[in-house]
Amino acid sequence: MKVFIIGTGLIGGSFALDIQQEYPDAIIYGVDLNNSHIKEAIAHGVIHQEASLDDVQDAEVVFITIPVDATLSVLPKILDVVNDNALVIDAGSTKQRICEAVKDHPKRRNFLAAHPIAGTEFSGPKAAMLGLYKEKTNIICEVEKTAFKLQEKALEIFSKIGMRIRYMDAVSHDKHIAYVSHLSHISSFMLGKTVIEKEKNERDIFDMAGSGFESTVRLAKSSPVMWTPIFEQNKENIIETLDEYIGNLKQFKKLMEEHKFDQVFDEMQETNHIAAILKGIK
Amino acid sequence: MKVFIIGTGLIGGSFALDIQQEYPDAIIYGVDLNNSHIKEAIAHGVIHQEASLDDVQDAEVVFITIPVDATLSVLPKILDVVNDNALVIDAGSTKQRICEAVKDHPKRRNFLAAHPIAGTEFSGPKAAMLGLYKEKTNIICEVEKTAFKLQEKALEIFSKIGMRIRYMDAVSHDKHIAYVSHLSHISSFMLGKTVIEKEKNERDIFDMAGSGFESTVRLAKSSPVMWTPIFEQNKENIIETLDEYIGNLKQFKKLMEEHKFDQVFDEMQETNHIAAILKGIK
Numbered sequence: 001m002k003v004f005i006i007g008t009g010l011i012g013g014s015f016a017l018d019i020q021q022e023y024p025d026a027i028i029y030g031v032d033l034n035n036s037h038i039k040e041a042i043a044h045g046v047i048h049q050e051a052s053l054d055d056v057q058d059a060e061v062v063f064i065t066i067p068v069d070a071t072l073s074v075l076p077k078i079l080d081v082v083n084d085n086a087l088v089i090d091a092g093s094t095k096q097r098i099c100e101a102v103k104d105h106p107k108r109r110n111f112l113a114a115h116p117i118a119g120t121e122f123s124g125p126k127a128a129m130l131g132l133y134k135e136k137t138n139i140i141c142e143v144e145k146t147a148f149k150l151q152e153k154a155l156e157i158f159s160k161i162g163m164r165i166r167y168m169d170a171v172s173h174d175k176h177i178a179y180v181s182h183l184s185h186i187s188s189f190m191l192g193k194t195v196i197e198k199e200k201n202e203r204d205i206f207d208m209a210g211s212g213f214e215s216t217v218r219l220a221k222s223s224p225v226m227w228t229p230i231f232e233q234n235k236e237n238i239i240e241t242l243d244e245y246i247g248n249l250k251q252f253k254k255l256m257e258e259h260k261f262d263q264v265f266d267e268m269q270e271t272n273h274i275a276a277i278l279k280g281i282k
Numbered sequence: 283m284k285v286f287i288i289g290t291g292l293i294g295g296s297f298a299l300d301i302q303q304e305y306p307d308a309i310i311y312g313v314d315l316n317n318s319h320i321k322e323a324i325a326h327g328v329i330h331q332e333a334s335l336d337d338v339q340d341a342e343v344v345f346i347t348i349p350v351d352a353t354l355s356v357l358p359k360i361l362d363v364v365n366d367n368a369l370v371i372d373a374g375s376t377k378q379r380i381c382e383a384v385k386d387h388p389k390r391r392n393f394l395a396a397h398p399i400a401g402t403e404f405s406g407p408k409a410a411m412l413g414l415y416k417e418k419t420n421i422i423c424e425v426e427k428t429a430f431k432l433q434e435k436a437l438e439i440f441s442k443i444g445m446r447i448r449y450m451d452a453v454s455h456d457k458h459i460a461y462v463s464h465l466s467h468i469s470s471f472m473l474g475k476t477v478i479e480k481e482k483n484e485r486d487i488f489d490m491a492g493s494g495f496e497s498t499v500r501l502a503k504s505s506p507v508m509w510t511p512i513f514e515q516n517k518e519n520i521i522e523t524l525d526e527y528i529g530n531l532k533q534f535k536k537l538m539e540e541h542k543f544d545q546v547f548d549e550m551q552e553t554n555h556i557a558a559i560l561k562g563i564k
Contacts (some may be wrong), residue, residue: 185494
């Protein structure tokens with residue numbers, strides 16, 4: 001099985017490692033604009049050899065794991081080149097614009113729009129890890145637009161690497177993911193920014209930070225190259241979540257200013273419900 | 283050594299476990315208004331026996347590990363009762379109001395104001411863990427107001443359980459901790475609230491949540507009993523941090539609305555600096 005990984009970073013590299021384990025005869029080709037990524041990916045055993053976009057005509061499976069703005073232009077080019085039996089899967093954190101970009105493409109049925117909810121705050125081939133996708137959710141959009149045989153092939157791969165599948169339309173995906181993923185990243189980045197600004201004059205602050213702060217700002221380590229185009233493609237939904245988040249913060253501040261600490265208590269107690277919800281996720 | 287733990291939850295219970303390990307001859311007495319906590323604490327080997335506040339006259343060391351509003355009234359009562367050689371240590375996340383409450387107490391020199399930067403989002407005796415304080419920072423305020431011999435005794439205990447010590451005045455402590463601890467909790471609680479509100483009508487949201495969301499809302503599981511009085515006692519500082527945080531979120535939203543994604547990129551890239559800072563913490 002010839003598998004092409006377009007973008008040999010954390011997401012693509014982790015797919016490559018899992019596929020090597022589950023399909024020992026697979027040959028993994030890596031395509032990356034960043035030449036040092038290719039070298040690292042080969043050195044770390046993530047891919048077997050370098051390839052170019054033209055080579056994907058021989059591909060059985062292609063994973064597109066690059067920033068979502070690049071996907072908009074690269075995905076149609078790949079569909080132009082692949083053979084009729086090839087399965088092309090993306091892994092972008094936005095789905096509406098990507099599905100739109102290829103909705104009239106003659107090879108639309110070779111494409112499966114996916115969003116594996118997995119990752120870490122790190123990036124690049126060195127961040128790739130075997131088993132990243134185990135027991136993680138994979139959201140597949142517009143599955144009916146993918147050829148039946150290729151749906152089947154994709155499900156076999158995802159099942160072997162241990163993912164659970166959810167089907168959703170692209171519009172709902174982008175709306176919901178804004179809450180549970182995109183907003184979390186912004187809240188974390190802005191928390192990091194607020195504390196760094198303060199720290200410029202107060203060098204001791206970070207000596208006082210504990211695991212709680214660390215956990216809350218973890219996502220602020222994430223790659224701007226990956227996240228800027230996500231925020232751009234999902235702009236309307238994210239602005240809506242930001243409005244609600246800012247509104248809640250203002251109301252909490254108002255309760256404090258008015259010294260209504262019984263209501264501050266209630267707010268927190270109601271939100272403790274998140275513990276039960278998070279348990280449900282696992 | 284007779285050690286009294288006033289409040290046998292996560293913080294007090296973890297001190298008790300560490301002390302049992304480092305001082306095998308120590309007898310640990312527990313005081314708790316919640317009778318089921320006492321039973322749990324005994325069952326889990328956290329304390330040896332129940333005691334009342336009057337019994338602290340025999341104490342060599344007293345840890346006050348209760349919500350900070352309760353500390354304001356309990357700390358003076360304990361100082362009234364203890365003997366002249368007793369060391370009384372608190373562990374509150376605010377220091378200014380607590381130090382003020384006993385500044386004129388005749389036994390002020392028996393008190394050491396401390397804030398161990400350690401904990402988890404869980405609470406109660408079952409959450410207590412051996413080694414919680416290892417390599418954690420302990421901020422000691424107004425150390426000059428504690429009797430020299432008792433400073434020495436406290437440092438010996440903290441050193442044996444593996445803590446690193448920082449000295450700070452109470453006003454600076456409360457100002458800085460608002461940024462790296464109190465604000466993180468509010469940002470997390472309000473993120474949880476925002477998503478829960480949305481989820482009421484959209485049951486699928488949480489199925490889409492990954493480890494990033496989980497990490498960012500982890501602190502929203504924290505106890506309102508513990509946190510409400512902290513927010514009350516540190517109200518002015520926290521409102522200031524909230525203003526800055528809300529301001530940063532609004533500015534980020536504005537950049538998105540004006541489609542200035544090059545600046546969105548810059549904001550994130552600058553904040554990535556948090557990775558280096560967090561590495562420095564460890």
